[in-house]
Amino acid sequence: MNAPEPVDTLIEPRWIVPVRPANVVLEGHAIAIDGGRIRAVLPAADAACAFRSRAVVRLPEHAVIPGLVNAHTHASMALLRGVGDDMPLQRWLTERIWPLERELVGEEFVAHGARLAAVEMLRAGVTTCSDMYFYPDVVARTLTAVGMRAVVGINAIEFPTAYAADADDYLRRGLQARDALRDEPLVSFTLAPHAPYTVSDATLARVATLAEELDLPVHIHVHETAHEVEESVRLHGVRPLHRLARFGLLSERLIAVHSVHLDDREIDELARASASVVHCPVSNLKLASGIARLPALLDAGVNVALGTDGAASNNRLDMLDEARFAALLAKAVAGEASALPAAAALECATLNGARALGLADRIGSIEAGKEADLVAVELASPEVAPLFDPVSHLLYASGREHVTDVWVAGRHVVQARQLASDDENAQVRAALASAAAWQNKCRRLLRK
Amino acid sequence: MNAPEPVDTLIEPRWIVPVRPANVVLEGHAIAIDGGRIRAVLPAADAACAFRSRAVVRLPEHAVIPGLVNAHTHASMALLRGVGDDMPLQRWLTERIWPLERELVGEEFVAHGARLAAVEMLRAGVTTCSDMYFYPDVVARTLTAVGMRAVVGINAIEFPTAYAADADDYLRRGLQARDALRDEPLVSFTLAPHAPYTVSDATLARVATLAEELDLPVHIHVHETAHEVEESVRLHGVRPLHRLARFGLLSERLIAVHSVHLDDREIDELARASASVVHCPVSNLKLASGIARLPALLDAGVNVALGTDGAASNNRLDMLDEARFAALLAKAVAGEASALPAAAALECATLNGARALGLADRIGSIEAGKEADLVAVELASPEVAPLFDPVSHLLYASGREHVTDVWVAGRHVVQARQLASDDENAQVRAALASAAAWQNKCRRLLRK
Numbered sequence: 004m005n006a007p008e009p010v011d012t013l014i015e016p017r018w019i020v021p022v023r024p025a026n027v028v029l030e031g032h033a034i035a036i037d038g039g040r041i042r043a044v045l046p047a048a049d050a051a052c053a054f055r056s057r058a059v060v061r062l063p064e065h066a067v068i069p070g071l072v073n074a075h076t077h078a079s080m081a082l083l084r085g086v087g088d089d090m091p092l093q094r095w096l097t098e099r100i101w102p103l104e105r106e107l108v109g110e111e112f113v114a115h116g117a118r119l120a121a122v123e124m125l126r127a128g129v130t131t132c133s134d135m136y137f138y139p140d141v142v143a144r145t146l147t148a149v150g151m152r153a154v155v156g157i158n159a160i161e162f163p164t165a166y167a168a169d170a171d172d173y174l175r176r177g178l179q180a181r182d183a184l185r186d187e188p189l190v191s192f193t194l195a196p197h198a199p200y201t202v203s204d205a206t207l208a209r210v211a212t213l214a215e216e217l218d219l220p221v222h223i224h225v226h227e228t229a230h231e232v233e234e235s236v237r238l239h240g241v242r243p244l245h246r247l248a249r250f251g252l253l254s255e256r257l258i259a260v261h262s263v264h265l266d267d268r269e270i271d272e273l274a275r276a277s278a279s280v281v282h283c284p285v286s287n288l289k290l291a292s293g294i295a296r297l298p299a300l301l302d303a304g305v306n307v308a309l310g311t312d313g314a315a316s317n318n319r320l321d322m323l324d325e326a327r328f329a330a331l332l333a334k335a336v337a338g339e340a341s342a343l344p345a346a347a348a349l350e351c352a353t354l355n356g357a358r359a360l361g362l363a364d365r366i367g368s369i370e371a372g373k374e375a376d377l378v379a380v381e382l383a384s385p386e387v388a389p390l391f392d393p394v395s396h397l398l399y400a401s402g403r404e405h406v407t408d409v410w411v412a413g414r415h416v417v418q419a420r421q422l423a424s425d426d427e428n429a430q431v432r433a434a435l436a437s438a439a440a441w442q443n444k445c446r447r448l449l450r451k
Numbered sequence: 452m453n454a455p456e457p458v459d460t461l462i463e464p465r466w467i468v469p470v471r472p473a474n475v476v477l478e479g480h481a482i483a484i485d486g487g488r489i490r491a492v493l494p495a496a497d498a499a500c501a502f503r504s505r506a507v508v509r510l511p512e513h514a515v516i517p518g519l520v521n522a523h524t525h526a527s528m529a530l531l532r533g534v535g536d537d538m539p540l541q542r543w544l545t546e547r548i549w550p551l552e553r554e555l556v557g558e559e560f561v562a563h564g565a566r567l568a569a570v571e572m573l574r575a576g577v578t579t580c581s582d583m584y585f586y587p588d589v590v591a592r593t594l595t596a597v598g599m600r601a602v603v604g605i606n607a608i609e610f611p612t613a614y615a616a617d618a619d620d621y622l623r624r625g626l627q628a629r630d631a632l633r634d635e636p637l638v639s640f641t642l643a644p645h646a647p648y649t650v651s652d653a654t655l656a657r658v659a660t661l662a663e664e665l666d667l668p669v670h671i672h673v674h675e676t677a678h679e680v681e682e683s684v685r686l687h688g689v690r691p692l693h694r695l696a697r698f699g700l701l702s703e704r705l706i707a708v709h710s711v712h713l714d715d716r717e718i719d720e721l722a723r724a725s726a727s728v729v730h731c732p733v734s735n736l737k738l739a740s741g742i743a744r745l746p747a748l749l750d751a752g753v754n755v756a757l758g759t760d761g762a763a764s765n766n767r768l769d770m771l772d773e774a775r776f777a778a779l780l781a782k783a784v785a786g787e788a789s790a791l792p793a794a795a796a797l798e799c800a801t802l803n804g805a806r807a808l809g810l811a812d813r814i815g816s817i818e819a820g821k822e823a824d825l826v827a828v829e830l831a832s833p834e835v836a837p838l839f840d841p842v843s844h845l846l847y848a849s850g851r852e853h854v855t856d857v858w859v860a861g862r863h864v865v866q867a868r869q870l871a872s873d874d875e876n877a878q879v880r881a882a883l884a885s886a887a888a889w890q891n892k893c894r895r896l897l898r899k
Contacts, residue, residue: 084836085843089778089792122833288779289847291788318847319834330537331736340739344537385570386767388532388883389890395533399737399766404852434833442837 010037011413013056015047016379018066018393022354023368026346028393034067036375039413043371060415062408064383066393068349069368070130070152070376070411071322072356075222075260075281075310077136078146079116081123082107082441083315086449092228092290099449100315106448107441109165113138114145115437121149122434124320125422127403128378130411132320133258133281133310133360135195135222137166140180143190150409150416150424152376154360156195156222157181157213159206170206174213181217189412191362193258198224199243200231204250211250220256220361223247226269227261228292244269253278258359260310261286262300263293270296274303279359282351284328285319286312297329298337301347308356321403323380326352330398345398379408458485459861461504463495464827466514466841470802471816474794476841482515484823487861491819508863510856512831514841516797517816518578518600518824518859519770520804523670523708523729523758525584526594527564529571530555530889532762534897540676540738547897548763554896555889557613561586562593563885569597570882572768573870575851576826578859580768581706581729581758581808583643583670585614588628591638598857598864598872600824602808604643604670605629605661607654618654622661629665637860639810640665641706646672647691648679652698659698668704668727668809671695674717675709676740692717701726706807708758709734710748711741718744722751727807730799732776733767734760745777746785749795756804769851771828774800778846793846827856 014036019029021044033050035042045053087099113136124132131152134142139155146153157177159170167173177192184190194217196202196210202223214221225243226232235243244265247253257278265273273280282295300307309329311320326348333343343351357367366376380401387396387405409417416423422430462484467477469492481498483490493501535547561584572580579600582590587603594601605625607618615621625640632638642665644650644658650671662669673691674680683691692713695701705726713721721728730743748755757777759768774796781791791799805815814824828849835844835853857865864871870878 082837085839085848086837088840088843088847089789091787091789095788119833119836126833285779288783289788291782291786291790293786294783314848318843321834331733334739335736335742338739338741339539340543340737341537341539342739383883385567385574385879385882385886386769388567388886389530389893391533391890391893392536395536395766399536400533400762402850402852404850431833435831435836438833438836442839445837445839 007053007055010035010042010054010056012036012058012060013050013054014060014062014067014377016062016065016067019044019369020066020068020349020394020397021369022069022350023370025350034369034377036410036413039374041369041371041373041375044369060408062379065379065381065407066397067369067377067379068397069353070366070378070409071128071352072308072360072367073124073129073132073311073320073322074258074308074356074359075283075312076120076132076134076320077313078120078132078134078142079113079136080313080315081120081320082112082116082438083445084318086315086445088318103445103448107444108137110138110141112441113141115441117142117145118149119434119438120314120320121146121151122422122431125150125409125417126406126420127321127323128380128406128409129320129322130376130378130409131356131362131366133193133222135197137164139177140183143180143184143187147187147189149430150411150414150422152189152366152411154191154193155180156193158195158197159210160197160201161203161206170203174209191360193220193222193360195222198231199235199246207247207250207252211252214256220258220359221252222258222260224261225259226264229264232264242269244272261292261295263287263295265296267299270299270303270305274305277306279306279308279355281308281310281359282329283310283312284332285325286316290316294332294336296336297333298342301343306355306358307351308359309352322352323397323401323403327398345394348398349394375410375413377410378406380405381407455501455503458483458490458502458504460484460506460508461498461502462508462510462515462825464510464513464515467492467817468514468516468797468842468845469817470517470798471818473798482817482825484858484861487822489817489819489821489823492817508856510827513827513829513855514845515817515825515827516845517801518814518826518857519576519800520756520808520815521572521577521580521759521768521770522706522756522804522807523731523760524568524580524582524768525761526568526580526582526590527561527584528761528763529568529768530560530564530886531893532766534763534893536766551893551896555892556585558586558589560889561589563889565590565593566597567882567886568762568768569594569599570870570879573598573857573865574854574868575769575771576828576854576857577768577770578824578826578857579804579808579810579814581641581670583645585612587625588631591628591632591635595635595637597878598859598862598870600637600814600859602639602641603628604641606643606645607658608645608649609651609654618651622657639808641668641670641808643670646679647683647694655695655698655700659700662704668706668807669700670706670708672709673707674712677712680712690717692720709740709743711735711743713744715747718747718751718753721748722753727754727756727803729756729758729807730777731758731760732780733773734764738764742780742784744784745781746790749791754803754806755799756807757800770800771845771849771851775846793842796846797842823858823861825858826854828853829855
């Protein structure tokens with residue numbers, strides 16, 4: 004018999020929902036973590052013999068799931084949460100969001116907003132987010148400082164901001180950020196042209212070239228509203244997805260965010276291209292954009308990930324909630340209660356997000372060899388009793404408030420519902436204080 | 452100057468959202484409670500002079516709202532939470548719910564289920580629920596024992612159960628329950644024929660007569676699925692609502708639960724009759740029944756209340772969540788982000804529920820003279836920062852986990868997130884233990 008192998012951590016939950024293999028719930032199993040990676044998933048009795056662990060975390064009433072992947076957000080917009088709800092979309096943009104961003108956006112706003120968002124997301128079990136905003140270097144450094152894994156966009160848009168002068172300048176600055184952060188293990192990049200309606204043909208061509216050269220995904224808002232599709236036909240003679248196709252962007256690199264208004268042919272084209280869609284159900288409802296055709300997308304074999312969008316149009320960064328909306332809406336859209344069952348919705352919120360971001364070999368499921376991004380959800384309160392199936396409760400009955408522990412690359416970043424790095428709640432208090440300060444600035448600007 | 456008037460309790464929250472007057476948020480105000488009723492809502496500084504209170508509850512980071520009214524549930528079905536998710540409706544009913552109910556339903560099941568539901572609802576700020584199930588006397592006694600206000604249905608259905616032999620027997624037993632509970636201040640009744648497709652013409656006629664004689668609302672599932680409407684046309688020659696109209700049941704007494712599949716004419720008829728609709732958005736999505744036409748109902752002036760339905764088809768009894776679904780879905784259905792704004796959704800979840808149940812003179816808003824059913828929601832965490840409008844956060848960002856204190860008829864039934872009556876958590880532990888026991892019984896039955 005071999006001597007037990009030393010490992011950093013052994014986690015012993017009541018249930019493990021590994022996502023891969025699919026449709027499996029392991030009871031009485033353990034997860035061994037070493038060097039930030041999952042060393043093994045095995046029966047707890049075997050783990051006691053096979054491993055000698057420096058730390059053992061017993062979670063007798065918890066389900067452990069892969070870290071949630073928020074495949075589309077604008078983290079720093081957490082500072083604009085609730086600044087203009089229930090307004091028609093155009094008024095919301097022109098009277099609230101754009102004027103405020105024009106005045107406020109700079110390194111400090113972006114850093115404070117990303118910190119607020121990271122505190123919210125980590126406590127809710129979101130271990131990775133794919134961000135699209137200005138100052139991606141600042142966002143990446145802030146998210147990882149709080150403890151998250153960050154995928155940030157080398158963004159591009161055709162209007163100047165404090166951050167950059169024109170589309171080329173955006174791309175240049177984003178590429179510099181990528182160079183500066185190349186050794187950060189928790190940071191990766193996408194190319195993130197804002198949307199077909201805000202980016203020129205020249206910029207799309209440049210993005211396509213860079214995506215090939217640098218082997219990066221292309222993260223873009225597309226087919227969000229019916230208006231966007233109509234305007235593209237009017238101005239360019241084709242629908243937005245076909246305009247992207249002209250530049251070779253309808254490919255396995257494409258992360259087509261929203262994709263609310265798709266016809267059958269476009270769904271088929273996305274599937275054949277092996278592109279990914281990021282479904283943002285709450286934002287699409289709140290801005291009255293519509294309800295994406297999830298059942299058709301999934302039937303066609305499209306990789307569907309989930310995203311919260313920014314907190315200005317949600318107003319949460321809560322991926323368990325997003326997965327529940329996705330599952331419930333899919334049933335109504337399909338006219339069939341068995342559409343998008345709980346396990347499939349959880350896969351959208353984890354592994355499919357990792358796939359979209361090109362990280363499926365590293366995260367998204369609880370499998371030996373992957374990095375240890377894990378979330379423990381306590382299933383012990385009256386709200387989740389009785390319990391016939393933990394996966395059902397994870398989707399339909401529990402919520403982010405039941406997340407107790409979170410690991411990112413093996414680091415135990417949330418412990419007993421608190422940020423582990425957060426001595427005496429200093430980080431949370433700082434996030435709240437800066438939110439209050441920016442709130443006052445917003446109020447003054449809106450009164451002008 | 453007059454001597455200060457003695458009162459039982461003074462509540463001093465950061466914000467009060469009284470629902471009436473509409474679209475008002477009071478800051479720096481107090482609520483004086485005496486004898487279970489709201490004595491006054493006034494500036495906190497004036498309250499200090501006007502009242503001498505035995506208890507003062509300071510809630511410096513909280514919004515106080517009227518108690519939430521769950522206008523349609525089957526509380527005892529909390530014991531069947533998650534027993535069959537993601538199944539086609541007919542299989543769910545015939546393979547899960549009906550066989551289990553046939554074996555399990557009796558006084559003990561109903562009491563244990565209602566207790567579990569009451570613990571969940573009270574902690575979530577639901578102070579009143581309108582229940583439809585067997586043994587309404589047991590439900591009423593259980594809900595009020597935990598601390599809630601209960602509206603229970605004198606139910607009727609055309610098949611025998613352990614509870615009653617036939618429709619007349621159901622009605623007889625329900626009327627006996629009403630007599631037995633006539634002196635309970637927190638209990639009131641509806642007539643609750645299950646649905647047009649499960650109740651005969653003779654029973655509907657009897658219900659209509661009783662409703663007039665006893666001055667009771669009529670609480671019924673109606674137009675929940677397209678199939679139900681088609682079958683009614685096939686069997687009775689009319690759609691279900693018109694069948695009810697034949698018996699005079701399309702009136703201001705009608706509480707039309709679900710009302711998913713309505714045409715323009717029916718919406719107009721509901722409005723002209725001053726009937727109420729109970730919208731159950733989560734259940735309607737989960738069972739793939741469809742999405743009710745809230746914008747059209749509200750535009751027509753129909754009183755729209757909200758309900759969770761039973762936990763078997765939700766799987767929460769969470770009215771803040773239900774209000775958020777109602778607001779978000781209404782925007783997508785209307786194609787307009789300003790549809791069903793936050794304040795209107797909160798009114799649906801409170802005052803409109805009280806109106807439907809005939810209790811609007813007693814509960815549903817924070818006004819002098821009404822009974823003191825109140826809920827405090829803490830708005831202090833990163834998830835609700837910054838804060839531009841507490842009503843927006845109540846709907847879109849906070850959740851039941853932020854409910855800290857609840858009063859029913861002036862009794863402080865939840866304090867600091869715990870049931871006040873719950874010495875050493877005995878009630879919660881008992882609810883969990885009985886849920887586990889019934890879970891085991893269900894599992895054994897389903898294995899047969």
